[in-house]
Amino acid sequence: MNRRLLVFLLSLCAPLLAQAETRLAAALDRELDRELSHLVARAYDRPDAALEALQALRQSRPAGNALGFTLAEGQILVHRGDIQGAEAIAGILEGEPQGQALGLLLRALIADRLGRRAEAAELARASLQSLEAGCRDQGLAQAIERGQCEFRAVWSALRVLEREQSAQGRLAEAESILRRSLALAQAGADRHLSAISLNRLAVLSQDQDQPDAARRWLIAAQEQAKELPGTLARVKQSEAIVASKRGDAQGVLNGYEEALALAQQADAPRTEAQIRVNLADLHMHSGRPALAVREARLALPVVLAFKDLRLERTLRHNLAVALLLQRQFEAARRExxxxxxLARELPDPARRAEELREIGHAWASSGQAREAITVFHAERELSAQIHASQREAQMQQLQLKYDSERKQRDLELLTRERSLKDQQLANHAMAQGVGLALAVLLGLSLVLVVVMLQRVRAANRQLKANQQLLRAQSERDPLTDLANRRHFLAVMQQQSEQLFAGGLLMIDIDHFKHVNDQHGHAAGDAVIREVAQRIRSSVRDQDLVVRWGGEEFLVFTPNVEPADLARLAERVLNSVGSQPVATDNGPLRVTVSIGFAHFPLPPAKLRQHWEQAVNWADMVLYTAKAQGRNQAVGLAAVDARDAAVLSEIEADFDAACRSQRVRLQHIPGP
Known part of the structure; x- marks a missing residue:
């Protein structure tokens, strides 16, 4: 009897014991996952120590999550820059029945580390198809608690996608991804990942001109990073970046100095090196090249040790510009x-154009006009390619929108025609009984047909008008309402087979990058609009004013005499520079540099294509910039008897100026 009672009681307790065992196993798995996550985060700055700790943890927990250990090892190798080892780990994961998605994620992290953002995003999307299956918005915390949602793996994949979207300028999509990753980190109570997501949301909000939102995100990030010095250092770094985008120079310096102290306290060499790279960039743009060189040289050994190519690219560029400003030309050329x-290994056209612009300004500031002109030409060619690509994308979007609207109109027309036919059939049925009604209905049908035909003709007229409007809009610059390059090229096509004749003024706003860096992009846009208006009001009605790109403008003046062209250049100089430009940050004094030339070039009047004419005006402009800015420099005469001699002069313009084969006219600004 006692034996039977004991068996009965054991049968009742068995399910409870099984449930308790399951809950204990889940709790142990969650604890192991937290430990692995801590080691991966630690590996960002100390990968070797993290790898040793991982091996010790694996030996102490032989029955632990094998896939989790393998993924963590791969992530640590990625942080260390051991790409070959990480790829081998990815192959191991992909060979496991449940490891395919984790293998794809690790390959995405490898591609992202190497700067191959498009490939990384594609791999991340493929991994998310499996990883996100257990991470639904409803009951997310419960799914994580039960081990159904590998939220840290999903967070890493989303981080890769956000980088790719931000790099392409799709800020709204990037913000949506970041909010999803933040929800995961908060549901999993991971303060480090929450702080990183909040960091990025702050920077992204500032990029979208939402300063209040950026401030709120930063406060929340600091709250999450409490008692985590390494994470807090990265939060302070983001705070400095946001201050930079707001034009708060003192806030930038304070943020980086606080971040540096925290990184040193946390013994985080890689984070410290990142901050020093940013400090070098700050000092370089603030006119402190010696401090920029010092910070860059302190960061360089750490960056090289981690094989961080993206950070090395930024560091090498800043170091080169700072050395140029110090006139250390040989050292600068090596950098x-x-x-x-590195720019070839990590292609990013927009970033490369900005780098070339800064290098060109540095060459010009150090008095090396020839190198400056070469770099400026390379930058202009790359910017033209970027603008063409952007214009093509915009035209495709407009065409898609136009096609959609046209299809909608066609659908509405077909619906109306079907309704008309239905009405005609009903009228015909009624007309069988009543002859008079038939006549009336037939007359009504004819009237409706006439009305519909008139509407079709009106729709066609509106369609043609929309096409003409679209073509006109594609040839205007949206910021200044001036003609753009597309319109100028259309005008020049009429002269392609003729001798180019007339005057050209190439105009560049002096030190415009300082306006953007110190006062923000809103002030920069206000300066561009005001300068465009002043140029337009200074020239004749028949002259064509073009926004050539960025802070540059081109004026084409047909049927003008050389003396009148010089007076026109002087009028533009005084119109722009005589009065400050009003901005939200207060009045700014703005001046321009101008290169002008009258074609055919005197005295030989040699035949030239319009593209050559623009290049001559461009060379004279950069002579004006290299000789101090706030002035106009014009081609008074070119000693060339034929096209071959003219090409020689064009190939080495500086030498031709020194030998008096090219005579220049100088007009000082106000």
Missing amino acids: LVRAEQ
Whole structure:
């Protein structure tokens, strides 16, 4: 009897014991996952120590999550820059029945580390198809608690996607991804991942001109990073970046200095190196090249040790510019060679154009006009390619929108025609009984047909008008309402087979980058609009004013005499520089540099294509910039008897100026 009672009681307790065992196993798995996550985060700055700790943890927990250990090892190798080892780990994961998605995630992290953002995003999306299955918005915390949602793996994949979207300028999509990753980190109570997501949301909000939102995100990030010095250092770094985008120079410096102290306290060399790279960039743009060189040289050994190519590219570029500003040309050239190699390995056209612009300004500031002109030409060619690509994308979007609207109109027309036919059939049925009604209905049908035909003709007229409007809009610059390059090229096509004749003024706003860096992009846009208006009001009605790109403008003046062209250049100089430009940050004094020339070039009047004419005006402009800015420099005469001599002069313009084969006219600004 006692034996039977004991068996009965054991049968009742068995399910409860099984449930308790399951809950204990889940709790142990969650604890192991937290420990692995801590080691991966630690590996960002100390990968070797993290790898040793991982091996010790694996030996102490032989029955632990094998896939979790393998993924963590791969992530640590990625942080260390051991790409070959990480790829081997990815192959191991992909060979496991449940490890395919984790293998794809690790390959996405590898591609992202190497700067191959498009490939990384594609791999991340493929991994998310499996990883996100257990992470639904409803009951997310419960799914994580039960081990159904590998939220840290999903967070890492989303981080890769956000980088790719931000790099392409799709800020709204990037913000949506970041909010999803933040929800995961908060549901999993991971303060480090929450702080990183909040960091990025702050920077992204500032990029979208939402300063209040950026401030709120930063406060929340600091709250999450409490008692985590390494994470807090990265929060302070983001705070400095946001201050930079707001134009708060003192806030930038304070943020980086606080971040540096925290990184040193946390013994985080890689984070410290990142901050020093940013400090070098700050000092370089603030006119402190010696401090920029010092910070860059302190960061360089750490960056090289981690094989961080993206950070090395930024560091080499800043170091090269700072050395140029110190006139250490040989050392600068060595850094430029390495920076250019990294730019080829990590293609990013927009970033490369900005780098070339800064290098060109540095060459010009150090008095090396020839190198400055070469770099400026390379930058202009790359910017033209970027603008063409952006214009093509915009035209495709407009065409898609137009096609959609046209299809909608066609659908509405077909619906109306079907309704008309239905009405006609009903009228015909009624007309069988009543002859008079038939006549009336037939007359009504004819009237309706006439009305519909008139509407069709009106729709066609509206369609043609929309096409003409679209073509006109594509040839205007949206910021200044001036003609753009597309319109200028259309005008020049009429002269392609003729001798180019007339005057050209190439105009560049002096030190415009300082306006953007110190006062923000809103002030920069206000300056561009006001300068465009002043140029337009200074020239004749028949002159064509073009926004050539960025802070540059081109004026084409047909049927003008050389003396009148010089007076026109002087009028533009005084119109722009005589009065400050009003901005939200207060009045700014703005001046321009101008290169002008009258074609055919005197005295030989040699035949030239319009593209050559623009290049001559461009060379004279950069002579004006290299000789101090706030002035106009014009081509008074070119000693060339034929096209071959003219090409020689064009190939080495500086030498021709020194030998008096090219005579220049100088007009000082106000």
